């Protein structure tokens with residue numbers, strides 16, 4: 001068995017938290033998660049959260065964190081949404097209205113429309129939706145979510161059209177599938 005036969009996917013992140021109730025409220029009310037289970041883990045508590053059927057938890061909190069400060073090891077955790085630009089705009093407005101949220105920054109990588117922010121304990125979070133395109137990474141350009149959706153689509157396409165590998169995302173997925181198939185031996 002080659003190592004690639006494992007076919008790993010990211011399943012969950014477990015964060016140490018300082019104020020578990022505040023973190024549960026934020027991930028529930030702002031991001032749509034629900035608590036699936038909770039219980040003791042040594043002297044602390046673990047709280048599991050998910051919002052999709054086939055992952056018991058996508059994120060979990062373990063109590064016992066000292067006064068929170070920005071992580072020195074995790075840059076951010078990204079959550080991909082199947083939603084629309086309107087959904088991303090609505091989240092952006094909701095984030096701006098919450099004083100516990102910091103460092104709110106809409107951004108486009110060309111292959112994604114994203115809003116970056118720090119949750120109430122300064123964990124870096126990205127919520128993104130896919131664009132129709134692939135472009136060689138890293139990329140990051142300003143995203144003005146106050147503009148109409150068709151304008152955002154047009155300006156994003158314009159902004160990345162001359163960057164390396166720009167093209168339809170379906171073609172990129174096809175190339176990746178072929179590469180991974182060859183890597184697994186067909």
Ligand SMILES: [Fe+2]
Pocket residue numbers: 076078126
């Ligand atoms: Fe990211």
